[in-house]
Amino acid sequence: MRGLSFDIAHMLAGSLVLVSFLQLYQDRLSALINVFAMHALVLALSVAWQAFVQEAPHLYITAVIALVFKAIVIPVALRRIIVRLGIHREIEAVVGVGLAMLVGIGLVALSMVVMLRVTAEADPLAREDLAFALSVVLLGLLVMVTRRNAVGQVIGFMSLENGLVLAATGAKGMPLVVEISVAFSVLIAFIVIGIFLFRIRERFDTVDMQAMDRFRGEQR
């Protein structure tokens, strides 16, 4: 049982990293949102498995929160936003896909090296989990950096949060309060950013960051 539970946790966390790579690969907003929903789904599965393995029922709540909010509510809402803004067909990656993938591979290698070195004495399950979580965080940041569109950056930010939740649930004995606050912070950030998107749109007729740079008088 011990070996199997470890393997499944490992697989789920690894799939999360894989989905992060998928996110990096998408250059259309609607596809990006779909992949983000998948990302949250995998996270929910992973958290639920952790809840089962650690026999910590409160983690199921976290899994449900991840599933309901991140895999359903937020993607649906984001999709409505981009449809209303009329940007669901836009291509918006700044860096080429190949380069982004290469950088992403480097980041995963880096986080493995760092985490496996730092947590030499920790429980192996938590150890692998932390290494994957750090990869997800870094890949989320990479998504934020390589997107030109504000919606893309929002999604990068939220997949970064997913990495944090993965890290939090991987370590034993994390209190539920923290996870709820993390989940709600994401929700609030989403609401705030959504409102901002509409305000920006009202003012500038676009959510393209480059357009905003032009409004500030910068030439690119």
Add this chain to the structure above:
Amino acid sequence: MMVVYALFGVAALVALAPIAVAFGVSQGKDTTTTLIYGACLIVTLGLCTIALLSLFDVSHTISQATLPLGLPWLGAHFRIDALASFFLVVVNLGGAAASLFALGYGRHEESPLRVLPFYPVYLAAMNLVVMADDAFSFLVSWEFMSLTSWALVISNHRVRENLRAGFIYLLMAGFGTLSLLLAFGLLAGAAGNYAFDAIRAAPPVAGVAALVFILAIVGTGSKAGLIPLHAWLPLAHPAAPSHVSALMSGVMTKVAVYGFVRIVFDLLGTPAWWWSLVVLAIGGATAVMGVLYALMQRDLKRVLAYSTIENIGIIFAALGLALAFKTEGLNWAAALALTAGLFHVFNHSLFKSLLFFGAGSVLNATGTRDIEQLGGLIHRMPQTAFVFLAGCVAISALPPLNGFVSEWLTFQAILQSPQLPSWGLKLMVPAVGALLALSAALAAACFVRAFGFTFLGRARTPAASGAQETDSNSLAAMYIVAALCLIAGILPGVFIDALAPVVQSLVGGRMPVQTSVEWLSIVPIAESRSSYNGLLVFVFMISSGAIAAFAIHRLASDKVRRGPAWGCGYPDASTATQYTADSFAQPIRRVFGTVVFRAREIGEMPPPGSTEPARLTVELHDLIWDSLYAPIAAGVAFAAERLNYLQFLTIRSYLSLVFTALVLLLLVLAIWP
């Protein structure tokens, strides 16, 4: 138990701040001024009594208390030992005098509601610094002291100069606190035990101790005004309202001295041989430079501020001597030097407060601090003139007042330097002695100038000729402080004996018991070496003066004749033909100023036949500012200019910066062996 009562007093002071705000809004400023300063007066008198009781307590019990504040695993420790109780006396005596003075002076202030809430907190913070018994409480109180005094400095914020003074003060205070923070961090060591008891039990090793010593000099010296860290002091002290100036100059610099003594004499263990050389050199240089600066100033309060720097130099020179004697194991001589230094701390807090009160009264009566705009005030403000003169006599170290006693004791300690085995100190101490002698002489010249051109001669402006005597509360405060100066001058034995437990705890020796010496003399070492009797000098002065007056008025004529003022030989009796403060300082400027200030005098004569006036322009350069502060300011401005473009990046660039920084840090972590 004493410390608990004292903490109640401090809590009362802190509680006065919101009361000041509430009353200021509802009751108007006059009621609030009376209420707050009256309450401060009562509380500081109470705290002073507590401090005196613990200082004169024969059993010398150390009173401690721990409050559940501050760092959760540490708590806030407070303690009153002999050293703390002495400095509590200094703080609260100064605080009480300033509060009494402010009962009258505060009514004439422009915006008292900007001063009232901060004033009691400032007093409370200074008390807390002295009572703190762990690094955390010490630093928090220290920073509170800095911030509240900063708020008081900029209370009159419509004057551009005050804002600049406040800005420079804030920078220097931050720098000083940073040094102290590092010093305490090093003292606490890797274990991180910030309680002073733990630090005392495990003093740091030699290298770390040297670093702590340097940081302590920088941190406390920047607050005390040691050269070259003094730049803020002559700007900030005059900018504050006068009773606050008195507190800043008379009391806050002493709290900085307390910090130095606490760290170097108490916490740091055995001193290394070179520490005393550093302190002596800085002290001597500060004394001479301070008084030279003071002689060049026209602003009365700035003269007093620079004179504070000079006196801090004298105090630090005495502390350096004590350190030297302590290092060499001459405990009796160390006790003499330390007593002299601490006694000067007490004396300076008295007469500097007195002089600032006087300057405040003058400012209030005439609306100006420029000596060249004053004159003849002795006719209009005779009582202020009298107490100001007493302060000048005291600070110029003339017997029978208190300034003489502590400086005389300092010189007695310097005369013991041949006993020192090390040649460096043997040569250094007499040199510092010469510097102190020079500064004492220059200080006398400085205060002849300050008194003479403010109070004597004829009024130079209509403002000066229309001055009115100040109110009775202010006068009462000045008379009380002047009386204390006289008492400390003619009964120094009592004060020296009161300092004995303080000195005993710090250098392991004490001066001989003075109260048993006959006729109130003081004997620093032995009767065969030297002794001083302030009472004898005082009685001689009074009796010779009385006999002379009697002889003149009885045996010659008792008629008083008033003649016209002598016009220096000019036929035109304009007040502008009087001797000016700048011309009084000219000989000293010519001797020292050409080197120290690169002073230049440019005389412009009009061509023959022209009716234009001739002009004499004097150029002075503050070399310390030009060579130390100006380059740093220019460097910061340059860097800020270069980094400015970081303010205008795109969101994606900021994200990329954060991302790159994170990845780089992780790489360092991965590559680090």
